[in-house]
Amino acid sequence: MDNVIAMAVGLGALLAVAVGCLTIAGVRLRRAVIVAAVRAGAQLTLVGLALRGVLAAPATTVAVLVVMLTVATLTAAGRLTGFPNARRSVLAASTAGAAVTLGIIFGVPLLDRSARYLVAAGGIVIGGTMTASTLAGRRLFEAMVRRRDEVEAWLALGATPRQAVADLARTAIQEALLPAVDQTRTVGLVTLPGAFVGALLGGASPTDAARFQLVVLVALLTAETLAAVTLVWLFGAPTHIPDADVPNAHGSRAGGPRTRGPRAKRRM
Numbered sequence: 029m030d031n032v033i034a035m036a037v038g039l040g041a042l043l044a045v046a047v048g049c050l051t052i053a054g055v056r057l058r059r060a061v062i063v064a065a066v067r068a069g070a071q072l073t074l075v076g077l078a079l080r081g082v083l084a085a086p087a088t089t090v091a092v093l094v095v096m097l098t099v100a101t102l103t104a105a106g107r108l109t110g111f112p113n114a115r116r117s118v119l120a121a122s123t124a125g126a127a128v129t130l131g132i133i134f135g136v137p138l139l140d141r142s143a144r145y146l147v148a149a150g151g152i153v154i155g156g157t158m159t160a161s162t163l164a165g166r167r168l169f170e171a172m173v174r175r176r177d178e179v180e181a182w183l184a185l186g187a188t189p190r191q192a193v194a195d196l197a198r199t200a201i202q203e204a205l206l207p208a209v210d211q212t213r214t215v216g217l218v219t220l221p222g223a224f225v226g227a228l229l230g231g232a233s234p235t236d237a238a239r240f241q242l243v244v245l246v247a248l249l250t251a252e253t254l255a256a257v258t259l260v261w262l263f264g265a266p267t268h269i270p271d272a273d274v275p276n277a278h279g280s281r282a283g284g285p286r287t288r289g290p291r292a293k294r295r296m
Contacts, residue, residue, distance in 0.1 A: 039065070079147065086143035093150045097122060100158035108165040110270050117262040118165075122157040125255035129153050129247050138243045152244055153251045156208065160252035161259050164204035168260055169270060171196040176269055190265040197264045204256045205249075212245045 043065055047058045081088065100122055105115040130146070130153060132138070139145045172179060175196060182192035215224075227237035 039069075089143045089146050089150075092147055093154070096151055096154045097126065100154050104158045104161040104165070107162045108169070110169050111165065111263050112267075114165075117259055118161050120262065121161050121255040121259035122154065124258045125157040125160070125251035125253075126150065126154050128254055129251040132250075133243065133247055139240070149244070149247065153247055156248040156252045157255035160204050160208070160256040163207075164200050164256040164260050165263060167200035167203045168193075168196060168263055171200060172266070172270055179269055188265070189267070193264055193266065197260045201253075201256045201260050205252055208249050208252045212249055215241070215245060 043062060046061055050056075050058050050061065078092075097119070101115060101119045104122070105118045108114040108118065111117065130150060133149055134141050134146065139149060172193060179192045179196070183189070224237050224241035227240050232240070
């Protein structure tokens with residue numbers, strides 16, 4: 029009971045600091061932060077209970093991975109509704125990134141072929157593809173809005189839609205992958221990643237923990253690269269240029285769910 033109380037007090041204090049900073053900065057994200065934290069607690073509790081059954085019945089592992097992929101797709105696609113067929117494209121990108129990466133990890137194998145490792149690695153990799161898809165898609169959308177005149181100029185010179193946004197696409201992929209690249213470059217120097225710490229706390233030796241973390245980091249780089257490149261390629265031949273005057277997922281402008289206005293209807 030004491031541990032539960034201490035955790036509640038500690039998490040409450042951390043949330044209070046985060047919400048306080050947002051309030052001082054005038055950023056309207058306080059509700060989202062609180063809801064995210066509460067959801068995380070509830071979801072992790074349910075997942076912890078569910079994984080007991082999954083680890084006892086390995087055949088259910090595939091179902092768990094499908095649920096993870098579904099939620100990841102819906103989450104990322106919800107941020108990219110300015111693009112047509114966003115869900116289908118995100119699903120294809122995330123599936124490609126996760127399938128190839130996990131296939132190599134357990135085909136070699138780099139990790140033990142067990143339900144425990146498949147669920148752990150699968151969750152990390154799928155989460156990475158979700159993040160990469162969201163970042164790449166939003167960066168591409170914002171670039172198409174910001175550099176609209178450049179795209180129109182290429183079209184006027186006879187370029188195809190894919191050629192007209194090629195430079196924007198490359199930049200979007202690069203920016204989407206920077207967090208994963210920086211995390212891998214600075215591992216052990218700036219932070220001790222969660223997989224490493226978790227393995228240590230679970231009783232693994234420092235060598236085994238480092239090996240697991242290295243596999244995770246390189247796997248994330250691979251999965252996120254595949255997801256970002258695939259998604260940007262699917263979005264990279266637009267039929268029209270999006271308009272800047274559209275709300276995004278947080279209600280602000282640019283990079284949001286609709287494309288409208290007289291210029292937005294320009295065909296490509």
